[in-house]
Amino acid sequence: MFKTKGIYFLVGIKLPQDDVSIVEESMKELEGLVKTAGGEVVGSLIQNRQHIDPAYYIGKGKVEEIDFLFDRTENQESALVFxxxxxxxxxxNVQEVLDCRVITRTELILDIFALHARSQIARLQVETAQLSYLLPRLMGQGVSMSRTGGGIGTRGPGExxxxxxxxxxxxxxxxxxxxxxxxxxxxxxRRKSRSDVFKVAIAGYTNAGKxxxxxxxxxxxxxxxxxxxxTVDTTTRKLKLGGVPAVLTDTVGFIRDIPHELVESFKSTLAETAYADLVIHLVDLSSPFFEEKKKTAEILLEEIEVKAPILLIFNKLDLVETQTILDAKVTYPQAVFLSAKNSDGIVELxxxxxxxxxxxIGLKNADTPIWYQ
Ligand SMILES: Nc1nc2c(ncn2[C@@H]2O[C@H](COP(=O)(O)OP(=O)(O)OP(=O)(O)O)[C@@H](O)[C@H]2O)c(=O)[nH]1
Ligand SMILES: [Mg+2]
Incomplete structure (x- = not known):
């Protein structure tokens, strides 16, 4: 699908209801996705619009402006990323004006998943998601082919x-x-055979430190x-809890506007989280957008119908100003604060x-330590 090497120009829009800082952060994230996929970002643009243009997504004039701004040569792999x-x-329509490949955020995410999938199950899940994404688009092309092809003899074979x-x-x-x-x-x-083992799953936004x-x-x-x-695969290992039977699952993270084809095809992977006895929701407190990322993950946890208690943990404390930590402690008195990097708070966890x-496992009805109450 998406050839990883090459130069890329990013395009986004801001609608009246959108928060400008979140749009900017989302564009930064898109840049991160391109880099993760191995590409280089050479330009980026956000258009303020009242509504999405049905024909070009952004205005046609903007597409022409990008043609001028996006400095590319013919023998260079390049694309516009929406x-x-x-x-x-x-x-x-955009491709016709620009004579340049167009990639959507969804394709980019699917491509990274394909790049990072290691296990057989993850590979099969990614391929299913890619084909499910392609299928309706193939039909879309077919409609246009039969229309533009027009005359007798073209319609039949095309279809x-x-x-x-x-x-x-x-x-x-x-x-x-x-x-x-x-x-x-x-x-x-495997999950059934572990029914008497305490199962913990780590969930959260991508790059939170899971x-x-x-x-x-x-x-x-x-x-x-x-x-x-x-991480696109799932790893389940014994937890080091002094011999108490417990396992921990680390798996794929979440992102805003996650392609629904991915959620659908990764159902069995996400089930590892859904069927855990305790879910750790890990949040990167060093991100200025941690609240929004936390919300995105919460919506997805709800969507996959997590029934277990959710323990909110704020990570990357070593990167965060004391005041931010104090504020978060006031807002989230039940949460745990730690740094996976320098081990602060790990023993307590x-x-x-x-x-x-x-x-x-019913061996002991111990009291919860005071600092977690
Ligand atoms: N400074 C600091 N960096 C951290 C901490 N925890 C994780 N990181 C860094 O954050 C980045 C992402 O960490 P990962 O553990 O790969 O995050 P993840 O949630 O598993 O990410 P995905 O699998 O990509 O969804 C790495 O560069 C880590 O070194 C922390 O407590 N402090
Ligand atoms: Mg990971």
Whole structure:
């Protein structure tokens, strides 16, 4: 889909109801996504609009302006990246004016997932999501082909080819779903076999430090990187709680406007979180937008129907001013504050998890330590 090397120009819009700082942050995040995918951002633009343009998403004049601003050569891989999911017609129209590839935020995220998926299950899930994204777009192209093709003789073959492509994709999706079902059965059985083990899952916005905290709690190095969606697979390991039977799952993170195709195809992965006995919601307190990211994750946790208690943990304390910590403590008196990097607060968290695990297995009805109440 998206060729990773090359130069990219980012495009976003601000509608009257949008908060300007959140739009800017979302564009920064888009830049982070391009970098994670291996591309270079050479320019970026946000257009203020009253509404989305149905034909071009941004105004046609703006598209022409970008053509002028986006300095690219023919033998260079380049594309325009929209911070949104455009309709097939909008993509086509912009491409016609610019003679340049157009990529949507959704495609970019799907591409990173494909790049980072390691396990068989994650690969199958990503491919399912990519094909589900492609399918309606293929149909969109077909409609236009039959219209622009117009005359006798063009319509039939065009549609036949389209039908063949659609059938092929649908067939592939069914094969993938069957294979996934098979794999999901084994993970369901694994989960059942752990029914008397205390299961903790770490959830949260991408780059919050989930794998860093997991590494601390399980004593095994997981992949940690300052990029978006480093983790796409699921790792479940024993928690180090002095022999108390408990496991921890580190898995894929969340992002604003997450493609619904991904949520759909990653259902079984997200089920690891949904069926945990305790969910840690990790928030990067050093982000100026931590409240908005926290909200995004909360909405997704609700969507995947997490039933377990959720423990809110603020991470990256080492990067945060004391006043911000004090304010957050007032707003969230139940939350835990720590730094996965320098281990501040980790021992206390382990103690807390131990109490919860013992409670769960019914061996001990210990009181919750005072500082968590
Ligand atoms: N300063 C500081 N950096 C941290 C802390 N925790 C994590 N990081 C850094 O934050 C970045 C992301 O950490 P990860 O553990 O990979 O985050 P994640 O939530 O697993 O991210 P994804 O898997 O990409 O969703 C890395 O560069 C970490 O070194 C912390 O407490 N303090
Ligand atoms: Mg991770």
């Amino acid at each position: 911070n949104a999911s455009l309709s097939p017609a909008q993509v086509r 036949t080819k389209l039908e063949t492509d659609r059938r092929k994709i649908n067939n592939r999706i069914s094969i993938l779903k069957k294979e996934l079902k098979h794999l999901e059965k084994s993970s369901l059985e 794998s860093s905290l997991s590494t601390r709690l399980i004593g095994e190095e997981l992949l940690i990187a300052d990029q978006l969606f480093s 382990q103690e807390y998890l131990k109490v919860k695990a013992l409670d769960f």
